[in-house]
Amino acid sequence: xxxxxxxxxxxxxxxxxxACQPKVAADEALFTGTDGxxxxxxxxxxxxxxxxxxxxxxxxxxxxxxxxxxxxxxxDKDLKPGYALVSSTGRLLHRSFGFAPYPVTDGLVLGVKLxxxxxxxxxxxxxxxxxxxxGRPRTMQRSLPLTPLAIPADTLYAPPAQPVEPPLILTYxxxxxxxxxxxxxxxxxxxxxxxxxGATRWEMExxxxxxxxxxxxxxxxxxxxxxxxxxxxxAGEYYAINRAxxxxxxxxxxxxxxxxxxxxxxxxxxxxxxxEMNGTAAGFPAQRPSQSEVGKLxxxxxxxxxxxxxxxxxxxxxxxxxxxxxxxxxxxxxxxETLPDGAVLRIGRDRLVLERGGQDVWERERIPAFGEGLxxxxxxxxxxxxxxxxxxGISIAAQGIPHLLEVETGRxxxxxxxxxxxxxxxxxxxxxxxxxxxxxxxxxxxxxS
Numbered sequence: 001x002x003x004x005x006x007x008x009x010x011x012x013x014x015x016x017x018x019a020c021q022p023k024v025a026a027d028e029a030l031f032t033g034t035d036g037x038x039x040x041x042x043x044x045x046x047x048x049x050x051x052x053x054x055x056x057x058x059x060x061x062x063x064x065x066x067x068x069x070x071x072x073x074x075x076d077k078d079l080k081p082g083y084a085l086v087s088s089t090g091r092l093l094h095r096s097f098g099f100a101p102y103p104v105t106d107g108l109v110l111g112v113k114l115x116x117x118x119x120x121x122x123x124x125x126x127x128x129x130x131x132x133x134x135g136r137p138r139t140m141q142r143s144l145p146l147t148p149l150a151i152p153a154d155t156l157y158a159p160p161a162q163p164v165e166p167p168l169i170l171t172y173x174x175x176x177x178x179x180x181x182x183x184x185x186x187x188x189x190x191x192x193x194x195x196x197x198g199a200t201r202w203e204m205e206x207x208x209x210x211x212x213x214x215x216x217x218x219x220x221x222x223x224x225x226x227x228x229x230x231x232x233x234x235a236g237e238y239y240a241i242n243r244a245x246x247x248x249x250x251x252x253x254x255x256x257x258x259x260x261x262x263x264x265x266x267x268x269x270x271x272x273x274x275x276e277m278n279g280t281a282a283g284f285p286a287q288r289p290s291q292s293e294v295g296k297l298x299x300x301x302x303x304x305x306x307x308x309x310x311x312x313x314x315x316x317x318x319x320x321x322x323x324x325x326x327x328x329x330x331x332x333x334x335x336x337e338t339l340p341d342g343a344v345l346r347i348g349r350d351r352l353v354l355e356r357g358g359q360d361v362w363e364r365e366r367i368p369a370f371g372e373g374l375x376x377x378x379x380x381x382x383x384x385x386x387x388x389x390x391x392x393g394i395s396i397a398a399q400g401i402p403h404l405l406e407v408e409t410g411r412x413x414x415x416x417x418x419x420x421x422x423x424x425x426x427x428x429x430x431x432x433x434x435x436x437x438x439x440x441x442x443x444x445x446x447x448x449s
Contacts, residue, residue, distance in 0.1 A: 042380025
């Protein structure tokens, strides 16, 4: 049975939408690596080293607040995430070390910080709420983000609906006495709802029957949320809360747990729980761990009444849809990108093909040279830049691996930044370029023409 992981795929898709930026114009590309910081002209293949104060960081740039604020998200050499917010004038507005950014809306960012699990120490985390409308950032300690509140899709073909509001924030309260590395928190949980400006709407304490290993949103209506807390692989707890004030409407323990499906391709996986909404009832695939057969669990959202159909034709339909979507993704055709000279780069699952004037110029096998999520980031007259970009939205801080190819031959072009070269997405401010370093933001001057 697939592991129960965050299932609101709508959040992943919304993050992906935010992360997708227009392709960089044919200009100098910036790379940092073991040999330093370099600029590379994609038109001429000429490069130069740039001296800069502070260690340059590779990052992904995302425009927020109507394009007036740039979110720069990164993972440093110690594999710790971080992000910065930069104004349209190049001023550093906010910087967080150790927090992974989660842009909820165009005007609100959540930063999520998770501690390392160390022997003899309790797990800890924090959520940072950063409004982009001038409000002050605030940090909520010992918190974990709950699955973003989006109505789960009832199909595996179309994307789920966009999240209609920010996620709930779940605070695990540590035990007052003793230390249990498996369950270092209390059974009393604090749920906090915020609005699109980051202000607190309500807080509500919930006491669970057993210690939870995980908590996820299963379904949402205009009036309530249906949540499931996992005790272990054998049982869990369902409960509904009022969306208006957070009050618990009902709560019950059950030995039937949701059965999620893995979204293809598996190297960039996400988990989805197909939910069928029928009036005030929600139906979804579920399973008794003591039995191998997956059935359909139907929950009456207003009362908590349940029914379990062990041999359900609906579950078979869901399974058929999942298999069909996986086959369709596996057989995905070529994506076409137009280069500045009109040539077309066709990016397929197994090969790259450059076509000009209806004739193939060259082709390359994707394996083993390239990984998943390959995208054309920039192109010039002589060189093109391809980047392996993550497809799962929660990986927004991952930069991906850059590849430089000669336009006319498709052969690899050695990156001047040396081993482990990473691509930097400069922020353009009034014709000047800005980059992020370990200590702040720095202007990068272009060579005199």
